[in-house]
Amino acid sequence: MPTPSQHNDVQYQTGIRPLYFFLLVGGVLLFFLLNIGLGSVNIPLADIVHILAGGETEHSAWRKILINIRIPRAVTAILAGSALSVGGLLMQTLFRNPLAGPSVLGITAGASLGVAVVMLAGGTITSIFAIQQLSAAGSWLIILAASLGSAAVLLLILLISIRIRDNVTLLIIGLMVGNITIAMVSIWQYFSSPEQIQDYLIWTFGSLGGVPLDQLWIVAIVAVMGGGMALLMSKPLNGLLLGDNYARSMGLSVASARIWIIVSTSLLAGGITAFCGPIGFVGIAVPHLTRSLLGTNDHRVLIPGTLLMGALLLLACDIVAQMPGSTATLPISAVTSLVGSPVVIWVIIQRKNLQASF
Amino acid sequence: MSQFQSIISTEDLEIGFPARGRRRKSKTVASDINVSLHRGQVVCLLGPNGSGKSTLIRTLSGLHAPLSGGIKLSGSSMNHLSNKQASREVSTVLTDRLTIGNLSVHELVSFGRSPYTGWFGSLDQKDKQKVAWAIESTGSGPLIDRDVLHLSDGERQKVMIARALAQDTPAILLDEPTAHLDLPNRVAIIRLLRRLAHNTQKAVLFSTHELDLALKAADALWLINREGKIITGTPEDLVLDGTFESVFERNSFEFDRTTGSFRLHEPSKEPIYLQGNPVGVFWTRRALERSGYEVRESNGTELQVEVRALEQHFEWSITYQDKEHNSDTVQGLLSILQKL
Secondary structure, three states: OOOHHHHOOOOOOOOOHHHHHHHHHHHHHHHHHHHHHOOOOOOOHHHHHHHHOOOOOOOHHHHHHHHHHHHHHHHHHHHHHHHHHHHHHHHHHHHOOOOOOOOOOOHHHHHHHHHHHHHHHHOOOOOHHHHHHOOHHHHHHHHHHHHHHHHHHHHHHHHHHHHOOOHHHHHHHHHHHHHHHHHHHHHHHHOOOHHHHHHHHHHHHOOOOOOOHHHHHHHHHHHHHHHHHHHHOHHHHHHHHOOHHHHHHOOOOHHHHHHHHHHHHHHHHHHHHHHHOOOOOHHHHHHHHHHHHHOOOOHHHHHHHHHHHHHHHHHHHHHHHHOOOOOOOOOHHHHHHHHHHHHHHHHHHHHOOOOOOO | OHHHOEEEEEEEEEEEEOOEOOEOOOEEEEEEEOOEEEOOOEEEEEOOOOOOHHHHHHHHOOOOOOOEEEEEEOOEEHHHOOHHHHOOOEEEEOOOOOOOOOOEHHHHHHHOOOOOOOOOOOOOHHHHHHHHHHHHHOOOHHHOOOEHHHOOHHHHHHHHHHHHHHOOOOEEEEOOOOOOOOHHHHHHHHHHHHHHHHHHOOEEEEEOOOHHHHHHHOOEEEEEOOOOOEEEEOHHHHHHOOHHHHHHOEOOEEEEOOOOEEEOOOOOOOEEEEEEOHHHHHHHHHHHHHOOOEEEOOOOOOEEEEEEEOOOOEEEEEEEOOEEEEEOOHHHHHHHHHHO
């Protein structure tokens, strides 16, 4: 029997992963600059760098556009992309289901319901925009409601998933739960005034531009909290990859890990949905793209990778949504669906069936 | 007697499923279990289908709560151990299928260090040594960069054993480690387990359906009988005192003590007295029993067959009603018998 001391030299190579991380960070920076540079008003890159560095410019409008509109929007894209993607990753690991994601399993629908309930309960409060204008307290209220809505749906799905191990069945149940919450929102809409419905509908299109500069930090706190929690959960998440039994036999506390994963996912998906509306397919597609790029399921690597990839992808989607050169703007969730759905189809085709792995 | 130090011992353990939902009463699978697992010992857990082999392994691993009774791990009661402490005493290889890809064998085996690593799961020098040793001892070295999704069943089982080894526990419990494996892989896995037990003084308990393999590989057997009781002993003792036979007894399915295997065929034809070269007798007996003859080892039958080993081949002479027929193949022997 070989003694352990003989194997000091055996080192496992992590390969070209550091290079990929370098590329991802570079990509996020590049797309951030592109995102704030491109738009209905063309601002040269040199001027952007100049303004960002704190310099003066002869076009004071450019500065206003950048500081008040484009930068908050791009920062929101980074936060939302990262948060939704990590939320999706957590769900895929929690359910061991390659097709889990905030929008697929009805988590964003749950968040919508939470938001709708707050709007309804407010009575005189007419819309999400009105609540946001109430100040930070109003924003926290909406985030809390959306996160609780997400958590409620997530818990329900989790309870069902303990009984039903079949992936496809679980997805269908997730869709149904999503439908139920959407139906509840519809009933609420039916009894609402046209103005309320209009505001709500605009919210459901999803928008990265809806977060005012002075409330951006709230979204940031929620995203960082959720993301930080996810990173701290890396070890139990890795254990869960092998299944609950193996995780427990390796000394991990599965029950508490589940709770923290749900809290983290609810914050990430709920918080972002509260401010940006339901943005579909980022959460399901980005973890797959990241896994393929980095070639690992180790969450200590995968979570940072997913954060960066999510930021990158949503910045890119937002550039497309802005339709540079025109004054029109597409709803962001339409663009993410156009990009994300093919990824989901690719995942299904690659796996050949959904029972198999991710 | 440190060699026989017990790693796992049970006291009036009762295993099964608690009352829950529509099941008003708890369901006992096996009870009055008083067994102990010692260092350096390979124990094989046997029992008919549904007798609770998996439940026992899961219960001893702490994955399933016992209905009553106690389990001691290295002398301390499992109830008083945290999940993490227990995971430093017992590691498991389960039948749960892995459904993930994008994970290298090295990463998978490293997860086995979970009970020892910090909150982020980073490996220190000692952890890395243990992982390297686990990979080396199981012969998984050539696999370390492979994706676990693309391993064959035999390779995956080996890697899961490496993961359990990396967990560095005095006991390893395995639920049907040889299921779905072909014969060479089965033998390789069993050899690996035996080597590990004897070289590292670990206690190994594995369940299997393969009685033949169990009889050959185990230092001790734990037999779960139909009454849900566990009988333990050395394989040969349990065979010789008839316990083994009685546990697996079923209509038209009996254990043959002389061959150490099960009779597949019910004798329907006349008895034959078979004698001669031992190797020839062994294989001739199989052919005759398959064809429905009852083979006897004492004279006094009408049909008699003698096997002789010649230089290059075997020869069979059949005596029936004082006439002798000869054949130089088993096939020839069978066709002569048919014509008689």
